[in-house]
Amino acid sequence: MKQKLILAAAATAATLAGAAHAQPAHAQPANVVAIKAGRLVDVVNGTVLKDQTIIVNGERIASVGPSASAKVPAGARVIDLSAQTVLPGLIDMHTHLTSDPLQHGYKALGVSDVRAALYGVRAARLTLEAGFTTVRNVGGEGFGDIALRDAINDGDIIGPRMRTAGYALGITGGHCDNNLLPPEYKVTGQGVADGPWAARAKVREMAKYGADVIKICASGGVLSKGDEPGAQQYTLEEMKAIVDEAHKLGRKVAAHAHGASSIRESILAGVDSVEHSSLIDDEGIKLAREKGTWLVMDIYNDDYILQEGERAGMLPESIEKERVIGQTQRDNFKKAVQGGAKMAFGTDAGVYPHGDNARQFHYMTKYGMTSMQAIQAATINAADLLGWKDRVGSITAGKYADIIAVKGDPAADASLLTKVSFVMKGGSVVSSKD
CATH class of the missing domain: 2.30.40.10 (Urease, subunit C, domain 1)
Known part of the structure; x- marks a missing residue:
């Protein structure tokens, strides 16, 4: 019922948007x-x-x-x-189009799944007009990202080509759980799955409801409450089960991983890309190169988190976590480039305002890439990771x-x-x- 409401609401928004914005x-x-x-x-x-x-x-x-x-x-x-x-x-491999960058932390609790999907209508247009004609959306509430993808494909609204994940998978109390409410509310994130077989079942559920890619939370995060970015969450056994199930179903796997151990074990589990990679070490870079695993490192949004995070509702602990790892991530981006790892462009759009995706190019060239390498990361490299080399890039x-x-x-x-x-x-x- 919820998904039907989201689709109906998005279609209504598209009609209104079309009347207000005569788009060629x-x-x-x-x-x-x-x-x-x-x-x-x-x-x-x-x-x-x-x-x-x-x-x-x-x-x-x-x-x-x-x-x-x-x-x-x-x-x-x-x-x-x-x-x-x-x-x-251009192609952005790490977006959250249904996320409002001004509604983080406790402010996000007031955003319904339907409202998030409607926000995605505007975000999709802004992203496309900024030159990003394809995106990979790695997590959204209420399957709103999937509804958004389908509305774009059906011509109801304008936006980039999308590959979508539905809910991101994670452990109880982890980065992909909802830890903002006290226990009497008994709230658990819909992507939570503990243990290999429960994780396999969750992969099947995401595929059932239209996910093109499976997103997992292998470590803690910056914008989540009560965990540490460097701490590993999913075990190697759980991640191997997820990757095996996803690949059998023709889905690639993207692993949110900040910490060195979570990065290494994500790669060993066979994920297709490691997102963030903030605390990657020399062993992780070497392993990524040897296994052909893509690194997708969002090295622009540190600016937005530190400058605008409080106004956007980000928790004080989140802002402090970003202060600790933001510059380290940029330095490790440079090491990964020099180490010959495969790199694809991804920004975590939704943490910062949609349409500003290209601001990351400045930092990619500042921290080791040539301008051509940065462009390739957002075109031919991203298309390769996406599995769409024959279509885009x-x-x-x-x-x-x-x-x-x-x-x-x-x-x-x-x-x-x-x-x-x-x-x-x-x-x-x-x-x-x-």
């Missing part, structure tokens, strides 16, 4: 579009090409090549981006026409991606600014 993305895409790109970032080869023409047919890219030899079909709509740099749509014939543009050269300064001037998703123009 609602229109049917032109049959054929030719995009003239002054510069084009080839994320596969790590180069920037000049004077390229992209032919888009419907939702897909038909061809890419030098403008001098391009054959533009008669009647094609021409979009002139010859004074800009064109890139594939590069401007390549056959893939979705998810295309953005910026003024200047983001391959020299990735922070320019905070000012995206053109967004196309699936051949439809979402926004275009002078």
Whole structure:
């Protein structure tokens, strides 16, 4: 019943939003579009090409090549981006679109599942308009993220392509439980599962209700009450059971893990990505490289937590935890880059305001990546982790026409991606600014 209410509410919000915001993305895409790109970032080869023409047919890219030899079909709509740099749509691998960044801690107790899903309608639009045409949503209440994904797919609202997790799995009293209320309320998070068989059952439940990916809490967290980020929560035995069950069902597993031991055991259990990785040590970096495990490190939101956390309702203990590990996480990001670990872009959007995702690029280059590496982390690398290399992540014939543009050269300064001037998703123009 709750899920039906969420879907109905989201559909109502979409109708109202459509009336208030006449978005070009609602229109049917032109049959054929030719995009003239002054510069084009080839994320596969790590180069920037000049004077390229992209032919888009419907939702897909038909061809890419030098403008001098391009054959533009008669009647094609021409979009002139010859004074800009064109890139594939960006991908954020760690978002919470149904989370309001101003409603943390005890303030979040007043947010219903329906309200969270409705908030996600606005967050999805802001994220897409910021140039993030694909996201992985790693946890949401009431399966609201799944309802949001389905509403976007059905064309009811605009937003990025989504892979969603439903509830994140965790232990009783852990980071993914609700520890804000006293015992007489008898509140337990809906993702809580203790022991290997209970954890397997919870994986099956998430898959049943539409989860594309399984999110687990292997360690304590920053924004949870009464635990420590560095403390391991799920055991290796429990995580192996989760990974085995998820992979049998065709789902990848993302592990929230701050502490060194939880990171190592998540990797040994076979997870596909480790989120946060704040206290990763040399052994963890080496193991991630050897096993091919992706690291998704959110190194921007430290700023927001420390500057705006109190106003947003974050607990004093959470702000203090961030003071302890925030800079360490950034330093360890640099070590992971230097150590050759596979890195994908993820920001924990929802901790900070949606649409500000690209602010992380500055910190990725400050702490060890080149601008091209940072762009690759948010395009071809993220697509690989997502399992969608054949669909998104590069401007390549056959893939979705998810295309953005910026003024200047983001391959020299990735922070320019905070000012995206053109967004196309699936051949439809979402926004275009002078």
